[in-house]
Amino acid sequence: MLHHVGASPRRSCADAPDDTGASAQDRGSVAATSKRRPASRARRRRSPATWIRGGGLSTLVFLLPMLVVFGVFSWYPIVRAVVMSVQQTNLATAAHWVGLENFRHVLADPLLGTAVRNTLYFALLALVFGYPVPLVLAVLMSEVRRWRGLYSALAYLPVVVPPVVAVLLWKFFYDGSPTGVFNTIAGWFGLGPYPWLQNESSAMPSLVLEATWAAAGGTVIIYLAALLSVPADLYDAAAVDGASTWRKVWHVTMPQLRGVLLITLILQLIGTAQVFLEPYLFTGGGPSNSTMTVLLLIYDYAFGNSLGGDYGAATALSVMLAAVLAVLSAVYFRLTRSWSTS
Amino acid sequence: MTQLLPRVADEPVALTEPPPPRRRRTRAEPAGGIVSSSDWRRPSVCYLLLTVHFIVLAALIVIGLGPILWLAKAAITPTQDTLRKPLALWPHGMDWANLSTAWSSMHLGHYLWNTVVIAGGSWLSQIVVATTAGYALSVLRPKYGRVLSALVLGTLLVPTVVLLVPLYLTVLNPPLLHHSLLNSFFAVWLPAGANAFNILLVKRFFDNLPREVFEAARADGAGPFRLFWSIVLPMSRPILGVVSVFAIIASWKDFLWPLLVLPDPAKQPLSVRLPTLAGSVELDTLLAALLISTLIPIALFLLVQRLFLRGTNLSGAIKG
Numbered sequence: 208m209l210h211h212v213g214a215s216p217r218r219s220c221a222d223a224p225d226d227t228g229a230s231a232q233d234r235g236s237v238a239a240t241s242k243r244r245p246a247s248r249a250r251r252r253r254s255p256a257t258w259i260r261g262g263g264l265s266t267l268v269f270l271l272p273m274l275v276v277f278g279v280f281s282w283y284p285i286v287r288a289v290v291m292s293v294q295q296t297n298l299a300t301a302a303h304w305v306g307l308e309n310f311r312h313v314l315a316d317p318l319l320g321t322a323v324r325n326t327l328y329f330a331l332l333a334l335v336f337g338y339p340v341p342l343v344l345a346v347l348m349s350e351v352r353r354w355r356g357l358y359s360a361l362a363y364l365p366v367v368v369p370p371v372v373a374v375l376l377w378k379f380f381y382d383g384s385p386t387g388v389f390n391t392i393a394g395w396f397g398l399g400p401y402p403w404l405q406n407e408s409s410a411m412p413s414l415v416l417e418a419t420w421a422a423a424g425g426t427v428i429i430y431l432a433a434l435l436s437v438p439a440d441l442y443d444a445a446a447v448d449g450a451s452t453w454r455k456v457w458h459v460t461m462p463q464l465r466g467v468l469l470i471t472l473i474l475q476l477i478g479t480a481q482v483f484l485e486p487y488l489f490t491g492g493g494p495s496n497s498t499m500t501v502l503l504l505i506y507d508y509a510f511g512n513s514l515g516g517d518y519g520a521a522t523a524l525s526v527m528l529a530a531v532l533a534v535l536s537a538v539y540f541r542l543t544r545s546w547s548t549s
Numbered sequence: 550m551t552q553l554l555p556r557v558a559d560e561p562v563a564l565t566e567p568p569p570p571r572r573r574r575t576r577a578e579p580a581g582g583i584v585s586s587s588d589w590r591r592p593s594v595c596y597l598l599l600t601v602h603f604i605v606l607a608a609l610i611v612i613g614l615g616p617i618l619w620l621a622k623a624a625i626t627p628t629q630d631t632l633r634k635p636l637a638l639w640p641h642g643m644d645w646a647n648l649s650t651a652w653s654s655m656h657l658g659h660y661l662w663n664t665v666v667i668a669g670g671s672w673l674s675q676i677v678v679a680t681t682a683g684y685a686l687s688v689l690r691p692k693y694g695r696v697l698s699a700l701v702l703g704t705l706l707v708p709t710v711v712l713l714v715p716l717y718l719t720v721l722n723p724p725l726l727h728h729s730l731l732n733s734f735f736a737v738w739l740p741a742g743a744n745a746f747n748i749l750l751v752k753r754f755f756d757n758l759p760r761e762v763f764e765a766a767r768a769d770g771a772g773p774f775r776l777f778w779s780i781v782l783p784m785s786r787p788i789l790g791v792v793s794v795f796a797i798i799a800s801w802k803d804f805l806w807p808l809l810v811l812p813d814p815a816k817q818p819l820s821v822r823l824p825t826l827a828g829s830v831e832l833d834t835l836l837a838a839l840l841i842s843t844l845i846p847i848a849l850f851l852l853v854q855r856l857f858l859r860g861t862n863l864s865g866a867i868k869g
Contacts, residue, residue, distance in 0.1 A: 265773040266689040270697070273682035273748065276674070279723060281704050281743040284715035291715060347605050350584055350598060360854055361609040364617065367850040370802050371820040372839045375827055376620055379836075388619070388635045420612070442583060455583050481710045484804055488824055502710055509714045510809065521714045529711035536706045 292523040309523035313508075319524070321496050322504040328411055329500060330479040337419040337426070337475065342468070344423075345430035346456060359431065363424040370421060374488045377417040378404070381489075404490055407497040414485040414498060422478075426471055433467040434460065466542065473539045477532055501528055617843065624648065624840035628833040644833060651837035655826050657819065661842070664818035667737050667807065668800040674742035675796040676789065683751030684777050688763060698752075704745045713805070716740060720810050736810035741800060747792050754788040755781065794853060801846060 258264070292309055296302040313319055348358045365373065380388040381403035393399035403413045437460060445455050461468075483502040486492055492499040492507075501524065509521035588594045623631045627644045630637065651657060682701070686694045720736045721729050730736040758781065766780050782789075801820075808821045819842050827835050 262689065262773055263691065266685050266691045269681045269685035269689060269773070269777070270691075271681075272678045272742070273685075273697075273701070276678050276739055276742040277701060277704070277745075279719065279725075280716060280740040281712070281745075282700065283724065284712045284719050285704070285707055287715040287719065288711050291718075296718075344605065344609075346583070347601060351602050351605075352589075356854075358606065358609060360851075361606075361613040363850070363854075364613045364847070367846050368617065368843050369820055369846060371804055371823050372843050375823060375835070376616060376839055379832075380616070382635075386633060386635060391634075391636050420616075424613070452584055452588070460583060477708065481708060487805075505710065505713065506805075509717070518714050518718065522711075525711040525714060529708050532708040532710075533706050536708070540706070 288522050288526060288529075291518060292526045294519055296518045305519065309519040310527070313520050313524045313527070316520075318496065318499060318504055322499050322501045325411065325496075325498060326480060326482070326500045326502075329415060329482055330476055332412055332415040333418060333475060333479045334472075336415055337423055338472070340419070341423045341426035342430055342464075345427050345434055346460065348427070348431055349434040359428060362427045365420050366422065366424040368421070370484050371488065373421050374417065374485060377420075378489060381413055405494060407494050410490055410494060410498050414489055417489070418479075418482070418485050426475075429467060429471060430464065433464055437463045469542055470539065473535050473542070477535050477539070480528065480532055480535075617847070620836060620840050620843065624833070624837040626833065628831050631832060631836070647833045647837035648841065651830075651834045651841060654834065655830060655838050657838055657841055659815075660817060660819040660822045661845070663816060664801065664820065667734060667818050668797050670734055670738035671741035671800040672793055672796040674738045675744055675747050675792060678742040679744070679747035679751045679792055680782065680785070680789070681777075682748050683755050684781055686748075687752045687755035688758075688776070688781060689773060701745045701748055704743070705749070713809075717809055730810070732811055732813045732816050734811075734816070737800075737803075737807055740806070741796070744796075747795070750792060751785070751788055754785055758784055797849075 291302075293304060293306055294302045295305045295308070344362065348355060348362070351358055368376075382388065382390070383400065383402045383405050384390065385394065385400040387400065387403075389403065390400040393401060401409060404410050441459050441463070442455055445459050450458065481502050482500050483506065486498040486500050486503050487506070490498045492503050505521050505524050505528070508517045508524065510516075584594065584598065589598070619636075623635070625643050625645055625647055685691070686698055720740075721731060723730055730739075762780060762784075763776060766776050771780065803818075804820050807818055811817050811821065814822065814825070823838065823842065826838070830838070
């Protein structure tokens with residue numbers, strides 16, 4: 208689907224990594240398309256009148272919303288982020304250049320190490336909790352023949368609950384007293400009571416548990432869609448060869464899912480690296496910074512009351528985080544591209 | 550994937566001869582699934598599978614539905630009961646008044662309305678930007694379109710976090726406008742429009758529309774605006790549905806951005822307001838409020854669940 212099926216069949220899949228489709232025009236295939244592109248005449252005689260008659264102006268009118276919105280709220284802030292990271296900026300005084308001072312300041316902050324470690328810990332726990340469960344669930348659900356819609360709907364339900372509501376609800380579930388919801392359940396098995404969010408070592412796993420509950424349904428649906436698109440004859444062929452169910456899962460299903468598995472892995476890493484809502488609402492980064500994440504630190508630099516208004520440090524840290532994430536995103540795009548054209 | 554393909558058939562045809570419902574097709578699909586049909590017929594395998602499926606279903610009900618059912622129960626239970634025996638199946642007394650107390654004392658209606666207005670505006674801005682840009686880049690194809698597309702898609706590589714602070718400062722003092730957008734809904738609506746993924750989806754969809762239709766319309770004298778409004782938009786209802794659902798969900802869930810740019814409580818959506826209110830009301834009222842704010846998304850979900858559950862989330866990103 209990445210190449211344009213109906214639009215410009217001349218282009219090969221190996222074409223440059225963009226999607227404009229204007230390229231067909233520039234490749235000397237003008238003859239085929241010039242009939243509907245009077246604009247190509249304007250290339251020879253560049254005068255504003257021919258440009259307008261060729262539809263150049265109306266094209267620009269259509270592009271205007273995108274140009275304004277992206278220009279002001281995407282391109283400009285991106286450039287500004289890079290510029291601000293090497294400036295000393297607070298709204299009170301004029302910005303001035305400080306070179307790499309912001310980066311040095313951020314890297315010297317003892318909280319940064321904690322935040323990075325916590326974010327990595329969150330990502331790791333999220334992988335341990337959240338990566339295998341949806342996969343197993345989806346594989347089991349793919350074999351359900353009646354009411355699969357009901358299964359999917361139930362699995363997806365937590366995703367529909369507004370994240371803020373989910374956090375507030377779970378905050379109550381995590382009540383540390385013996386009559387807290389989870390502690391009552393633990394009590395049935397003779398366990399607990401646990402302090403959940405109040406304890407340095409259990410706070411982060413508690414956040415991840417809630418985050419997994421809130422997000423796993425989406426991954427289940429993605430896996431399920433991929434599972435159901437595995438060609439049935441692959442299974443039939445394996446069955447003819449006498450493969451057991453387990454071998455079919457391992458040798459037919461899993462290889463077919465490899466692309467999706469990698470993509471959800473990267474998406475999850477990108478998502479967990481930017482986790483904010485859970486630590487902000489559950490614990491505010493505590494107890495004793497055990498749930499302080501990178502994004503929370505950025506927020507604190509820029510908008511937190513204690514430090515407040517250090518926009519330079521906040522953008523410097525953002526840029527560093529973005530650089531890491533951009534690598535992941537690039538891998539992601541690479542994968543989706545090669546995966547969908549193959 | 551089927552819904553991402555343009556549906557060219559005229560509506561009247563579809564009315565006289567309704568296509569087979571999609572759901573049946575997906576259900577018939579796994580005929581040769583992991584467990585083959587012949588295995589299914591063996592009683593031992595069949596019972597084992599049914600047991601596994603039952604366990605999965607039970608687990609899904611407890612984990613997926615359980616917390617929501619608990620919330621529904623707790624919302625109409627007096628605070629003391631919920632605190633003392635949170636998992637009692639049947640409350641001592643029903644307190645239906647919780648719901649109305651929450652609605653009126655916490656002004657839920659007001660914040661819910663803010664949420665709706667914010668979601669509506671974000672939806673409109675995303676639809677307008679995505680369709681016009683997609684049309685210009687895919688159908689009109691200016692010479693510089695390539696560069697623009699690259700610039701737009703490039704923003705997909707930039708994670709939203711890097712924009713947090715500079716975007717906030719941009720909203721405080723937007724270029725050209727020089728009037729702070731703080732506490733204005735435009736501060737949420739307009740940045741929402743700068744969504745490259747939407748443009749990608751819409752452009753891909755337009756790329757696959759049959760060119761012949763455009764040629765015919767042009768031959769009949771349709772200008773670019775007429776072509777957009779009367780030909781392209783009506784043909785692209787499926788993709789507009791997808792973009793709309795994504796836009797509304799994302800806006801409904803958003804927390805950090807509205808928290809930053811709408812410091813005035815009267816302007817805040819429910820998601821931003823709830824954590825603040827949580828500290829100042831009784832537990833039963835809070836839980837009632839949480840229930841109320843959950844019911845609407847769940848109702849919407851049940852209405853359009855097919856769109857969610859067909860994996861469009863990623864198939865758009867992967868294959869689209």
